[in-house]
Amino acid sequence: MALFKPKGATGGGGSNKYMGICEMGLVSFEDQSDKFDWADIFIVAEVAIKESDYNREIKIRGSFDKDGKGNITGGSVLNRMYKFFGDIGCTAGINVKGGWETEDGTAIKDIAKYLTDNHLSSVIPGTNPSYDFVGYVYKEANKKTGKAYNTVHYRVFPNNSVGNVDLASHVKWMKTNGYIKEAAAEILAKPTNTTKLPESVEDAL
Numbered sequence: 001m002a003l004f005k006p007k008g009a010t011g012g013g014g015s016n017k018y019m020g021i022c023e024m025g026l027v028s029f030e031d032q033s034d035k036f037d038w039a040d041i042f043i044v045a046e047v048a049i050k051e052s053d054y055n056r057e058i059k060i061r062g063s064f065d066k067d068g069k070g071n072i073t074g075g076s077v078l079n080r081m082y083k084f085f086g087d088i089g090c091t092a093g094i095n096v097k098g099g100w101e102t103e104d105g106t107a108i109k110d111i112a113k114y115l116t117d118n119h120l121s122s123v124i125p126g127t128n129p130s131y132d133f134v135g136y137v138y139k140e141a142n143k144k145t146g147k148a149y150n151t152v153h154y155r156v157f158p159n160n161s162v163g164n165v166d167l168a169s170h171v172k173w174m175k176t177n178g179y180i181k182e183a184a185a186e187i188l189a190k191p192t193n194t195t196k197l198p199e200s201v202e203d204a205l
Helices: 076-088 111-119 161-176
Strands: 020-031 041-049 056-062 072-074 133-141 148-158
Touching: 020 111, 020 161, 041 076, 041 111, 041 133, 056 076, 056 148, 072 076, 076 148, 133 161, 148 161
Parallel strands: none
Antiparallel strands: 020 041, 020 133, 041 056, 133 148
16 A cells, blocks of 8 residues: 655753754654544654753654545644654655555554664664754743743754754744744743643644
């Protein structure tokens, strides 16, 4: 079965030193979609931030749009997922029935294991991971709680001079168009719980 692609398409703590554009490496993947009824996709990619004692999480989560037969017709989560997969060199995806597959149509039973086996940054036990990527870390306001949470944007770029420029340009565009909304100063003064998971789809998007 062919992949369906839409058209166009842990720990807390730390300091402001580890905000903004940061060097990072992928150290683990987890599929949490079974934990939330509303989540057709809920992939958590743990990233190590260079020189930081605390890892962060990139979360790709959301639900599909489907037709009367249950076939996928779209959903913004697919755009985010395919962008992130493309950034890390992953060609797998979702078929029209919502199953995970490789590009050649081979079923993937465990997407987290597949990503772990194929797309971690080089990790040698007891040493730091390779920081293959640059990503954007910021404080995002939660409308329900009124607090700010550490968020890692879902796009990552190669850790080189071109990647840094491309990420900076992308983040600027996302901010200008309202897709990245950083917390205001008064919210940043409140305590932050970086381990909170969303209780509804509205919190997740």
